[in-house]
Amino acid sequence: MIQLFHVTRRYNTGAPALSDVSFSIEKGEFVFLTGASGAGKTTLLRLLFRDDLPTAGQVMVNNENLQSMPASRVPYLRRQIGVVFQDFKLLRRKTVFENVAYATQVIGLPASEQRRRTYRVLEMLALNHRLHHFPDQISGGEQQRVAIARALVNRPLVLLADEPTGNLDPELSLAIIETFKEINAQGTTVLVATHDRSLIQRMARRVLTLAQGHLAPAGSA
């Protein structure tokens, strides 16, 4: 489902954010991406939904080479990928319900299906009491769950999550990861970037470790 071949990404200054990173993730896998702050986790995730392009190497998602993908195809790639952003990236002028429903609107679902899916995912994430609140009116943890709900609402082929439990208490963190497991069980490939070692140890899933832009050998995490 996801393949990286000798991917390097340099900053404008020339310093490498990622250096010669190669790995593959099979369809239906659940993988953690870990590493210290600044190790290159967010940069790597951005390459996977083509928010950025590598300086060298190839990135393949769902058998599509993202470098040669025409710009007009990018929205369709992104509709297959649910992304939970570290800074949530919620639309400030839209309510919780509208933020999540927006993802269903862009794919042109009928209005009734948009509502059904949105209510369902918000209920799953215990946000049904916040439907008509704006992001600035809810807590950081709730904003994070709205971002997760938006990523899940279109039942994506791939779910990318950048520190999805960063603002949540341990109990809620576990609940979120359980949700990801359920989504994964339904066939969605999940890649979670986190530096929460306890969470990774509890889950016992494959781990990719980045250190200063390099991928550490398997088993060294």
Place this chain on the structure above:
Amino acid sequence: MTAILLPILKEARDGLTRHPALTLLATLSMAVSLYVLGMFVLIAWNVRLATATLGKELQMQVYMRPDATREEIEAVRMGLVSDDAVAEARLVPAEEARRRFEGRFPRLSGISAGLGENLFPASFEVVLRPAHQGAEEAERLAKAYKVGPGVDEVRFDRGWFERLTALLDFFRNGGYGLGALLVMAVMVTVGAVVRLTVLARREEIEIMKLVGATASFIRAPFLLGAATQGLAGGLLALAGLRLTWWMLVRSNPYRENPLLALAAGRFPPADVLAILPLLGLLLALAAAALSLGRASAQPG
């Protein structure tokens, strides 16, 4: 279709109502620039009416001899009406000329009646077309018709012709220049306002792209919103213009200064002033399309 169209309409509405300060500021800025243009249209339209009336003052008279036959008068009339420079050639028969004299100088009416025969010859009042209202053109016509059949004399005031045509040219050419300048100012203002609106919502556009919205799905509500603001700005300008005119024609300076009546005596008709909302709509639409071009483009 409705699954795509309804969200776009809703998005456009939300874009306007959920950024009230931005919407108000943008609409008012457009309204002010269109109002200034509207003031120019109001004055230009009135001056145009006035100059058209002045143009009619640029008359020349072709006097026929008292013994001119009907055939000669008709030949001169035919010559005048078929001349490219002539807008109107009105025959004033001898009898009407006498009536006019008696009307204007009632104390002298007894003299003309006492003489028995009509001292006032038939004549033509010739009005020139706007493009031919020059002293040279009048000179040419005078020379040509002076030797016409049954013509006694051709009269026109060369000095008056020159002063009046210079004045008309000044208003026409100056009007075009000032009009073009004001349209450019409106274009710059509307363009800047719409660009600022798009910039203020750049983060929103980025998020929309990240969740898989196509460029057209992002652009459509912005274009609709900008067009609505442009149209509203134009209508506001129109309302402001009407109010200004209404207050002006009821003011003391207006009553005391005939020049004001000349410049703003009549309110232009709807088909002239429709230019304001139409221009607002089109310029806002064009500015939004340009500003969004880069902002909503997917990474290449």
